[in-house]
C-alpha cells in the first residue's frame with residue numbers, strides 16, 4: 001500500500017510514520033509513505049499557498065492551484081483509489097473506515113489547514129472527506145497521522161500477531177476484554193482466576209462475557225449496533 005500525504009506541515013506527521021509499528025511496516029515493505037510539502041507545488045515565488053477569503057471573513061484559505069498541481073502530479077505517476085481530505089465536517093472516522101481503507105492500494109490524504117481550503121478543491125478533487133471527531137484541531141495533520149496509523153496496523157504482517165488486530169476493540173462493535181500480565185498477585189490485587197486456569201474454552205467464554213459487559217456498561221451505543 002502507498003499513502004501520499006499532502007501538507008504544509010510535514011514535520012507534524014514525520015514522527016508518527018517513522019516510529020514503532022508504522023516504521024517497521026515501511027521497513028518490511030508493507031507500506032510506503034510519501035510526505036509532500038504543499039509549498040513545493042506552488043508557482044508563487046514567495047512559496048505562498050494561502051490567501052484571504054473572498055467575501056472578507058477572518059482567517060486564511062489554502063489555494064486550489066498548488067493543491068491541484070500536487071494531486072495532478074501524483075495522479076500522473078499512478079492510479080489512486082481515494083483522495084481523502086481531513087476536515088471536522090467530514091464523515092466520522094471509525095474502525096470500519098480503517099478496515100475499508102486498509103484494503104486499498106494507493107491513497108492520497110490532503111491535510112486541511114487554517115480556515116479551510118478553497119471549496120473547489122472539495123468539489124472537484126477530493127473523493128472522501130473524513131473527520132476524526134467532533135472537535136476542531138489546528139490542522140488536519142494529526143487527523144491524517146491518526147488515520148494512517150489506524151490503517152497501517154491492519155495490513156497483514158504489520159503487527160506481530162495478526163490475531164490481535166482482529167480482536168481489537170470495535171472490530172465486532174465490542175470493546176476489548178481486560179488483559180493482565182505477571183505478577184498474578186500485586187499488593188493483593190489479583191488476576192481473575194480463570195486466566196490462570198489454562199482452560200481455553202473457559203478463558204474464551206470469560207473474555208467474550210467481559211467484552212459484552214464492558215460494551216454494555218461503557219458504550220451502550222455500540223451494543224445497539226450489534
Ligand code: ADE
Nearest residue numbers: 086087088131132137143
Ligand atoms: N481538522 C481540524 N479538525 C479536524 C478533525 N476533527 N478531523 C479531521 N480533520 C480536522
